[in-house]
Amino acid sequence: MASKILRLVLLLAPAAITTAYGDSSPGPTYSNPNFLPTGDSSKMRDTANFRRNLTAHAILAALAFVILFPTGGIIVRLVPFRLVWFVHGVLQLFAILVFVAAFGLGIYLATSRSITPDGLMNKAHVIIGIVLFGLLFLQLFLGVLHHLGFKKTGTRGAWSYAHVWLGRALITLGIVNGALGLKLARDTGTGGSNMAIIAYSVFAGPMWLAYMTVAVFGEVTMMMGSNENVGKENASLEG
Numbered sequence: 001m002a003s004k005i006l007r008l009v010l011l012l013a014p015a016a017i018t019t020a021y022g023d024s025s026p027g028p029t030y031s032n033p034n035f036l037p038t039g040d041s042s043k044m045r046d047t048a049n050f051r052r053n054l055t056a057h058a059i060l061a062a063l064a065f066v067i068l069f070p071t072g073g074i075i076v077r078l079v080p081f082r083l084v085w086f087v088h089g090v091l092q093l094f095a096i097l098v099f100v101a102a103f104g105l106g107i108y109l110a111t112s113r114s115i116t117p118d119g120l121m122n123k124a125h126v127i128i129g130i131v132l133f134g135l136l137f138l139q140l141f142l143g144v145l146h147h148l149g150f151k152k153t154g155t156r157g158a159w160s161y162a163h164v165w166l167g168r169a170l171i172t173l174g175i176v177n178g179a180l181g182l183k184l185a186r187d188t189g190t191g192g193s194n195m196a197i198i199a200y201s202v203f204a205g206p207m208w209l210a211y212m213t214v215a216v217f218g219e220v221t222m223m224m225g226s227n228e229n230v231g232k233e234n235a236s237l238e239g
Helices: 002-021 041-078 084-110 124-153 158-187 194-223 229-237
Strands: none
Touching: 041 084, 041 158, 041 194, 084 124, 124 158, 158 194
């Protein structure tokens, strides 16, 4: 049942964001003059490319922070089998690669002065995105240290707590930053709409709540001392 729900979310989330964010939505209010319909074919082509890249950036970033990262944290708590730590690691690594692609597109869009003459590098969404990009690689490093340390001691260490809590903070910040990105696109007239923000919230809110619920459940379970053997490392790995 859980796998069917996940497949449904993976199928519908990009479609919902594309519908709300792309050309089929009511779209921006054209407060950005570069998005006004003109007879200039070159300008229209640049605008179309910008919108496509913007939509791809939104979908990839949402896929990473709304679906893949939280799912990796949930699986490691709820699916106790011996190699779940490996599945967790592979899924999170894939999510990082997806976000790297989203990040590259984001920087390209933020520095594309032909569409946004002043650039967007000073906007909160972009700054937070850069911070997330750097911290994700720190999180990956902490995950490796956690696993190696746990194999030696069988308990959480400083690296483990850093990995777990940084992971929770990054997922939360990443989801919030997605909403900021949609708002930025709407406010600058480069894309997005209120419908896009609503569609994103419908998926992101419940996913974050499910992730945090499982995280709290795992912490309580560990405090009660009911995690043993392989399940003990699985529960300590989430993040």
